[in-house]
Amino acid sequence: MKAIRTFTVRPVLAESLAPLNRLASNWRWxxxxxxxxxxxxxxPDLWERIGGNPxxxxxxxxxxxxxxxxxxxxxxxxxxxxxxxxxAYLGGDRWFQQLEGAKPTGIAYFSPExxxxxxxxxxxxxxxxxxxxxxxxxxxxxxxxxxVGLFYRAGYFRQSIGDDGWQRESYPLLDPYGLxxxxxxxxxxxxxxxxxxxxxxxxxxxxxxxxxxxRIPLLLLDSxxxxxxxxxxxxxDRLYGGGGEHRLLQELLLGVGGVRAxxxxxxxxxxxxxxxxxxxxxxxxxxxxERMSELITQDHLGFDAALAQVRASxxxxxxxxxxxxIDRFPRDLIADFLASNLFAGLDxxxxxxxxxxxxxxxxxGVFNMAVLGLHLGQHANGVSVLHxxxxxxMFGALWPGVDTDEVPITSITNGVHAPTWVHPSIKGLSERxxxxxxxxxxxxxxxxxxxxxxxxxxxSQMKSELVAEARRRVGAAARSHGSGVAPAWIExxxxxxxxxxxxxxxxxxxxxxxxxxxxxxxLTRLLTDPERPVxxxxxxxxxPADDSGKILxxxxxxxxxxxxxxxxxxxxxxxxxxxxKSLYPGCDVWLNNPLRPLEACGTSGMKAALNGVxxxxxxxxxxxxxxxxxxxxxxxTADTASSDEERDDAEATSLYxxxxxxxxxxxxxxxxxxxxxxxxxxxHTMTELGKKATxxxxxxxxxxxxxxxxAEHDAALRADGFAGARELSAFVTRVKESxxxxxxxxxxxxxxxxxAQAGDVLEVSAGVRLDGLSPEDVAVELAYGRTDEDDxxxxxxxxxxxxxxxxxxDGVTRFTGILPLTVTGSFGYTVRVVPxxxxxxxxxxxxxxxxxx
Ligand SMILES: *Cc1c(COP(=O)(O)O)cnc(C)c1O
Numbered sequence: 001m002k003a004i005r006t007f008t009v010r011p012v013l014a015e016s017l018a019p020l021n022r023l024a025s026n027w028r029w030x031x032x033x034x035x036x037x038x039x040x041x042x043x044p045d046l047w048e049r050i051g052g053n054p055x056x057x058x059x060x061x062x063x064x065x066x067x068x069x070x071x072x073x074x075x076x077x078x079x080x081x082x083x084x085x086x087x088a089y090l091g092g093d094r095w096f097q098q099l100e101g102a103k104p105t106g107i108a109y110f111s112p113e114x115x116x117x118x119x120x121x122x123x124x125x126x127x128x129x130x131x132x133x134x135x136x137x138x139x140x141x142x143x144x145x146x147x148v149g150l151f152y153r154a155g156y157f158r159q160s161i162g163d164d165g166w167q168r169e170s171y172p173l174l175d176p177y178g179l180x181x182x183x184x185x186x187x188x189x190x191x192x193x194x195x196x197x198x199x200x201x202x203x204x205x206x207x208x209x210x211x212x213x214x215r216i217p218l219l220l221l222d223s224x225x226x227x228x229x230x231x232x233x234x235x236x237d238r239l240y241g242g243g244g245e246h247r248l249l250q251e252l253l254l255g256v257g258g259v260r261a262x263x264x265x266x267x268x269x270x271x272x273x274x275x276x277x278x279x280x281x282x283x284x285x286x287x288x289x290e291r292m293s294e295l296i297t298q299d300h301l302g303f304d305a306a307l308a309q310v311r312a313s314x315x316x317x318x319x320x321x322x323x324x325x326i327d328r329f330p331r332d333l334i335a336d337f338l339a340s341n342l343f344a345g346l347d348x349x350x351x352x353x354x355x356x357x358x359x360x361x362x363x364x365g366v367f368n369m370a371v372l373g374l375h376l377g378q379h380a381n382g383v384s385v386l387h388x389x390x391x392x393x394m395f396g397a398l399w400p401g402v403d404t405d406e407v408p409i410t411s412i413t414n415g416v417h418a419p420t421w422v423h424p425s426i427k428g429l430s431e432r433x434x435x436x437x438x439x440x441x442x443x444x445x446x447x448x449x450x451x452x453x454x455x456x457x458x459x460s461q462m463k464s465e466l467v468a469e470a471r472r473r474v475g476a477a478a479r480s481h482g483s484g485v486a487p488a489w490i491e492x493x494x495x496x497x498x499x500x501x502x503x504x505x506x507x508x509x510x511x512x513x514x515x516x517x518x519x520x521x522x523l524t525r526l527l528t529d530p531e532r533p534v535x536x537x538x539x540x541x542x543x544p545a546d547d548s549g550k551i552l553x554x555x556x557x558x559x560x561x562x563x564x565x566x567x568x569x570x571x572x573x574x575x576x577x578x579x580x581k582s583l584y585p586g587c588d589v590w591l592n593n594p595l596r597p598l599e600a601c602g603t604s605g606m607k608a609a610l611n612g613v614x615x616x617x618x619x620x621x622x623x624x625x626x627x628x629x630x631x632x633x634x635x636x637t638a639d640t641a642s643s644d645e646e647r648d649d650a651e652a653t654s655l656y657x658x659x660x661x662x663x664x665x666x667x668x669x670x671x672x673x674x675x676x677x678x679x680x681x682x683x684h685t686m687t688e689l690g691k692k693a694t695x696x697x698x699x700x701x702x703x704x705x706x707x708x709x710x711a712e713h714d715a716a717l718r719a720d721g722f723a724g725a726r727e728l729s730a731f732v733t734r735v736k737e738s739x740x741x742x743x744x745x746x747x748x749x750x751x752x753x754x755x756a757q758a759g760d761v762l763e764v765s766a767g768v769r770l771d772g773l774s775p776e777d778v779a780v781e782l783a784y785g786r787t788d789e790d791d792x793x794x795x796x797x798x799x800x801x802x803x804x805x806x807x808x809x810d811g812v813t814r815f816t817g818i819l820p821l822t823v824t825g826s827f828g829y830t831v832r833v834v835p836x837x838x839x840x841x842x843x844x845x846x847x848x849x850x851x852x853x
Contacts, residue, residue, distance in 0.1 A: 011063050014070035019083035024054035025180040026086060028214045030117040031136060031419040033427055033437070035082050042069060052578065053119035055180035090215055094142025096703065104703075104711035106274035107145045108262050109134065110284030112254060113156075113239055114149050114220075116213060118578030120179060121155035122220070124239055124541075125506040126603055127319055129577065130383075130695075131280050132213075133417035133603075134702075137695035139214030140419070143703055146265065146274060147218035148258040148284070150250060151176060151209050152239045159541050159574045163481055165557035167542055167550045171238060176209050176222070184208040184219070184265060192264045193227060194257045198249075199340040204232050206253055208261045217269075219261045221253055240543070248329055248337070251369070255286025256342065259294075276710045278315040278702070279377065282327055282369030288314055288376030289343050289351055296345035301722055303347050304729035307354075307376075309722065312713035312839065315706045316377030318370055318409070319600050321390045322510060327369040331356060334367040359397040374398060374409075378713065378841050379706045382411040383601040386624045390597050399847045405795050408842035412705065413622055414601040415698035418690075421607040423585035425458045440694065444612075444686035456674045459588075459612055459682070464496040466586020470537060473572055473579075493567050494535055499667040501616070501659075502587030502608070504539035504575045507549035510598040513540060514552045516591075517559055518652030526659055527568040532668045534659060535568045536591075537583065539575030580604070585611035588678075589632070589663060592617040593655065595647075596624075596637045606693035612682045616658065618651070626692060631685040633658050713839055728839050734773070735835040735848060741771035742778070744852040745812050747831050758824050765816040766802060766831045766852065775804035779836040779843060780815040784829035793828055802831070 013020055020039075029035040039054040040047040042061060050056045058066075069075050096103070113128030114120075114135070123129055131147070138145040154171035162168055176183075184192045184207070196204040205227040211218040223235040235249045266273050277287055288310045295306040320326060334355065338348040355372035358364050362371075374380055374395060382388035388411025396407045418438045422430075427437040433449040434442050444450065471493050475486040494500070505511050516523055516536070526534045538556060542549030553571070560569045572579060584590065590608035592599070592615070602621040609615060615632035617623040627634050636654050641647035666678050691697075717724035745767040764782055785797030802815035821827065831852040834843040 010059055011061070011066055013058070013066065016076045017066065017070050017079055019079055019086075020054070020058060023079075023082055023086060024058055025182065026090075026212045026214065027116050027120075027180070028086065028089060028139070028212075029054055031417065032082075032085070033424050034085070038078055038082050041075075051119050053117070053179060056119070056178055059178055094140070095700070096142040096144070099703070102708065102712050102715070104274070104276045104707050105144065105272040107138075107143065107276040107278055107707055108148055108258075108274040108287075109138075109145050109278045109280065110148045110254060110258055110287055111280035112149065112250070112283040114147060114218060115577055116211065116218070118576050118581075120211070121158075121174070121576065122149065122152055122239065123577075124156045124543075126601075127281060130414055130603060133415070133420065133695040134280070134699060135213045135216045135218060136417040136420060137415075137699040139216045141696060141699055141703075142215065143699060143707075144272070145216050146262060146271075147213065147216060148254070148262060149218065149220050150236050150239075150254055151181075151220035151222035152236055153222070153224055154238050156239045157541070157544060160477065160480075161553070161557055161571065161573045165554035165561075167553050169544050176220075181209040181211050181220070184210050184261070184268065186264075186268055191225075192261075192268065193225065194221060194260045194264065195227075196252060196256055197341040199336050199342075202229070202232070204228070204235060204249060204253060204257075206236070206257050206261075208264065210265070217265065219258070219265055221257050221261055223253065244329075245333065247327070248333065251283050251327070252286055252337065252342070255284045255288075256290040258284060259287050259290040275714045276313055276315065276707050277310075278317070278707070279373060280317050281319045282316070282373040285355070285369045285372040285376060288372070289346060289354075292351075293343045293346045295722075299722060301725060302729070303350055304733060305722060305725040308729045308732065308839075309714070309717050309725040310376055311378040312717050312725075313710050314377040315379040315381070315702070315710055316373040317381050317383065317412075318373065318391050318395075319383055321387060321394060321598055321600055322508075323394075328357075329367045329369075331365050331367050360400065361397055370395070371398065378845065379710050380409045381706065382409060384413045384621045384625055385411050386597055386621065387411060387600040390600075399844060401849050402844045402847060406842070406844050408845045410705070412698060412701045413625060413692075414603050414606075415693055415695040416603050416606045416610065417695045418610055421581070421584070422610050423462055423581075425462055426585070426611055429454065429458050438694075440691045440697070442687065442690055444690070445680075445683040452674050452676065452679055455612070455682070456679060460496065462585040462611070463500060463588070466500070466537070466582055467494045467496045469582045469586070470494050470570055470572060474570060477573055489563075489566060493570060494537070495533075498533050498535045498568075499589070499664060500587045501534060501536045501589045501591050502538075502583055502613070503536065503591040504572075504580070504583060505592075505604065507540045507542040507546070507552055509548060509552075510595045512593050512595060512648070513538075513549075514555050515593045515648060515652050516655065517555060518648055519656065520559065522656050524565055526656065526664075527565045529664075532664050533568060534664065535570075537570055537572060537587065539572045539579060539583065541575055580607070584608040584613060587613050588667060589614050589616050591655075592620075592623070593635060593651065594618055594620050596620040596639075606689065609685050609689040609693060612686050614678075614681055614685060616655075616663065622693070626689065628688065630681055631688060632681070633662060709841070713841075716839060724839065728837065731777070731835075731837055732846060735777060735846065738771050738773050739835075739848045739850070741769065742773065742833055742850050743769045743771075744780075744831055744833060744850060745769055747852050756821060756827070758821055760821045762819045762821060762829070763816070764802065764819065764829070764831070765814055767812040767814055768833055769811050770808075770813055771811070775808075775813050775815075777835060777837075778833050780804075780831065780833050781843075782817060782819060782829055782831055784819065784827070786823055787826050787828035791828060793830070 111131035113123040115123030115129035115132040157169035160168045194206045206221040206223045207225045209220040291310050292306040295301045354375040355367040357366045382391040391409045392407035396404050475490050478486040557571045584607045590605050590613050599621040605615045618635045638647045638650035747766045749764045780802045782800040786794040802817040833850045
């Protein structure tokens, strides 16, 4: 008989064990080695069986065992010590508190998924895990951030693989209480309920769960509440479950409901209202419309002033260079919602226009969440240098006339939370050698601090753990189908002494799960080489609706079951954070072979690198930026191939060649049993990527480059009853109206001798028609630098601002300047006019720019 609902009945803890409740309900346990170990030690087998979660553990242990532990002085002392460590962690000043200058009072960080721990499956892949790591580093650094997301009752699915190799999905229901979340209650003790008015007199209600991620509250909205109709209860049933209206309702709840949840949370707790809003990908875009509606109804701003205020305080991060990865809704569906009471005071037509693909190459029947994100976020970024470049090209049509390089989307490269992703054995080694578990300053190349034998010993031990874990998982999966007994070959599955390549990811086509199968005979030879074999460990989930991904998984699973290679290549089902944590450290090499440039950043390779794993990857995402020739290998990209087939063939051949001619010899060349050259690369990787690949570095960049400017802009526009917002919006309206007639009448230069040479000066004077605008409204700029054979200015050209001189005569204002010629070679320049205002982040963000012709 199957229960339709399950919940956890908590035991009563003796006073000496009371801190366990607090320790269990702060997710810091998931990255604190000692707290984690404390809970696991209460009953190691049970810990494994219940999926490693302290709140579940307390519910599952039974009163007898708890009473026994309460009488165990050593255990009680450990509980006390961990409680003190948690207190110390939650109090005191951190990096953020020590920052000088203006700072945000709070940042609300919206994401459709959060990957905090394997026992809280509210993520499908990289985007969510990045969001989880963002919260954890914000906590470590003392950044006053509040996470905002949804609570999906069934989370993302669990994967098993049938005898036919086909992916099966199951959706175990989650019990939020039993996981360590608390319900947000008002001062009278009643659950806070958020309500959205929908078209057709429907209402969507939600309660709010709070997960404490160290210092960071994560608010998760849950539509499973008695106030809702059956239909509305299903809104937060699954992560990315449905399409169309289901998905839209999720995004409205996240954006609109999320802002309301933040308001309620600040009211109940007395926390300062956030001044910066960060949306991780476009799904939470409606938060901006909700905030505009607040400004219009409560602060009596007009549409344009409200837009200016919201833009100033919003950071938008785009994550996908794949157009299919962006949420797009039919225009009419959104128009219905905008015409309802949901967004009080907001002009429905103008709000709709903020998300329409009303540009060259767009479809104006489509409401695009990335377009909405870019219109509502004055501070926008991609997630690696290459992805920033790709995004500027991809969204450039929103700024017609603006050079792609100047499209106002910057980049901040992703990072990973080291305390979460570094294996306990490496942490132990690091504490022994350097005195602390994590620091960007650790020099792993220092052989006096860590000997070759010690480092190789830890690497080998982590591999043995992976081998044992793989056998356990494959054995359990085999026992759960068919005869109930695991076949004997599983006992020889994988070998801790063999060069081990790991490859695991979600399975969209661009990630090319099966590239390694391009030449099955060659792969088989590599796997079965009698002297120097290779073994491969694979994982990955396909989106439940994506059969093409499931076919790829099936191909791999079938190949791996061939007795010829069985034992040397294995597919581990149910790739999630828990599997990832043993998979990455246990490999020698981490493989990634996406179609360049479709991987925005990628983070699994960084997690592997922090554990001393070398990367073998296409030069895409973060690897394009940080591959340095000594931290792994780059698979050459076959850009000139004439077809996808040819490209896959060429890149697969390069992959096999690298493995055979570079990886294998280096790995198997030993001195005293240790591959010294290989280990040199490991040391270099851990040192160099340890400095860059962390989410501490990433969050610090978000704070200094985006959050602080956003808070400053927000304050400037908000001051004096939003005088700045009104003034900026009036400016924008004025320049937009006049811009059509702004023209550069003439450009004169003098002072260039027939033979210009370095050190000469160029005097430039431009006559500009401003049509009612004043010289202070514009910047007239000289763009100059080297030119190519088509007379195009080089991408690294410079800008020099000309100054207005004299009176305006017949509508023409003169701007002049003197430029020393410092570059040699073929040189060119042009003159352009852009609007200028202290509260613009980029001179071209309004898409207004006029060049001399
Ligand atoms: C890190 C991680 C990802 C994302 O890795 P990519 O390199 O971006 O593909 C996906 N799933 C899990 C479980 C992870 O830990």
